[in-house]
Amino acid sequence: MVKETIFSSIIKHVIPADILYQDELVTAFRDILPKAPIHILIVPNILIPNVNEIKYKHEKTFGRMFTVAAKIAKQENIHEQGYRLIINCNKHGGQEIPHVHMHLLGGIQLGPIL
Ligand code: AMP
Numbered sequence: 001m002v003k004e005t006i007f008s009s010i011i012k013h014v015i016p017a018d019i020l021y022q023d024e025l026v027t028a029f030r031d032i033l034p035k036a037p038i039h040i041l042i043v044p045n046i047l048i049p050n051v052n053e054i055k056y057k058h059e060k061t062f063g064r065m066f067t068v069a070a071k072i073a074k075q076e077n078i079h080e081q082g083y084r085l086i087i088n089c090n091k092h093g094g095q096e097i098p099h100v101h102m103h104l105l106g107g108i109q110l111g112p113i114l
Helices: 006-011 056-075
Strands: 019-022 026-030 038-044 083-086 102-106
Touching (some): 006 026, 019 056, 026 056, 056 083, 056 102
Antiparallel strands (some): 019 026, 026 038, 038 102, 083 102
16 A cells, blocks of 8 residues: 655645646646745656556656646746756655656756756
8 A cells, every 4th residue: 555645635735735737637836845946846646656656557647747847837937948857766866755746947057967
């Protein structure tokens, strides 16, 4: 049994968050500790703990995460200058919350990842 995280509570509106977008597949909200002027998390509504657990049946959801990321980047007016999408996986990837999520980071010149 996979344990729900704080993200499930945000998706169900049980705890507050600055939700920018929600549909039947994904929810997007501002990161509580932003690492850039724009830092938004795009999260599948169903609990998939990490990228290793993504199955073929989830492809529509992960496609939606990208289209929502692009839509929000445009809304935030960072689409022309650019932004970064990151999905961390497990310990070495720096994943803290075991509910897979995409970081959308922008609004500043980002440094190299490595
Ligand atoms: P990761 O390290 O990839 O698992 O990223 C987890 C992210 O979730 C971090 O950037 C946190 O700041 C963010 N976070 C944790 N709790 C909340 C919350 N309640 N609302 C919004 N973002 C959160």
